Amino acid sequence: ALAAVHEVVAAGWNIQYGARCVSTTDIPLQAGCSSSSAFCVAWVQVLARLSGVSLTRIEVAQMAHRAEVVHFGSPGGTMDHVTSALGGILRIGPGMWDVQRLDNTAGASDHIWVLADSGQPKDTLGHLRRCKDDRLSLLEKLGGTWDGTPTSPLSETEQVLLAATKTTRDAEIWAAREWATADAESLGKRMQEHHDALRDGLLLSTPRLEAMRKAALEAGAFGFKLVGSGGGGTGVAWASDQTTAKAVAKAMVDAGAVKTWIIDQPNGFPGASVVA
The missing domain is CATH 3.30.70.890 (GHMP kinase, C-terminal domain)
Known part of the structure; x- marks a missing residue:
């Protein structure tokens, strides 16, 4: 959560308000279900709301990836962040932010x-x-x-x-x-x-x-x-x-x-x- 604050401030966001935030989930943690990425995506959207910043869904994913992966120099792709931000059934790649929707098909x-x-x-x-x-x-x-x-x-x-x-x-x-x-x-x-x-x-x-x-x-x-x-x-x-x-x-x-x-x-x- 703090890494995301660092990243959005570095990007020039001005967090104008404080808020009491509670995170709950039914997703099993540390189990391959993108729980940390989903949290980062949700948290970036909260920070954007508090900062008066309007983002596209892919921009939300990009900032969440920066906060969770790039900030720490960790290994990890973009799939979890993109899926959490965009929803649906997606094909991601070959580029980091290339997205093709596969839903609404038979x-x-x-x-x-x-x-x-x-x-x-x-x-x-x-x-x-x-x-x-x-x-x-x-x-x-x-x-x-x-x-x-x-x-x-x-x-x-x-x-x-x-x-x-x-x-x-x-x-x-x-x-x-x-x-x-x-x-x-x-x-x-x-x-x-x-x-x-x-x-x-x-x-x-x-x-x-x-x-x-x-x-x-x-x-x-x-x-x-x-x-x-x-x-x-x-x-x-x-x-x-x-x-x-x-x-x-x-x-x-x-x-x-x-x-x-x-x-x-x-x-x-x-x-x-x-x-x-």
């Missing part, structure tokens, strides 16, 4: 998400820093492109990491392209491929998340993947209808999840806003 948007908390806290910054540093070193060896020829032989660990990185890249490109028209089974398969890459290539899963994944698939989910930086936290399953979603939620609790949420909002939720 196909994949018709189904139900089931979020499950493993109850295992995770080292978000540690995982992000490790994954970033390892891949930057590998990318340099590949000449700056993931499809490049290595300048020296890759170790077995580097080969696994390269394969996982390409799988993640290709799964995202395919899903964004096919979101409106692909069948649920195909998209669920891509979820599985992505989860497997995060687990095997980046070592981000845990035995409990794997048990939740197995239970979700056996209960009828199209797919399951860990959420956020992994190493604990949450996973998300994708179901066809309310009946299946409830069965998937129960199965994941039986497998070790401490809580589940059925998200019956196929096009996501609106972005953050000041309502008072």
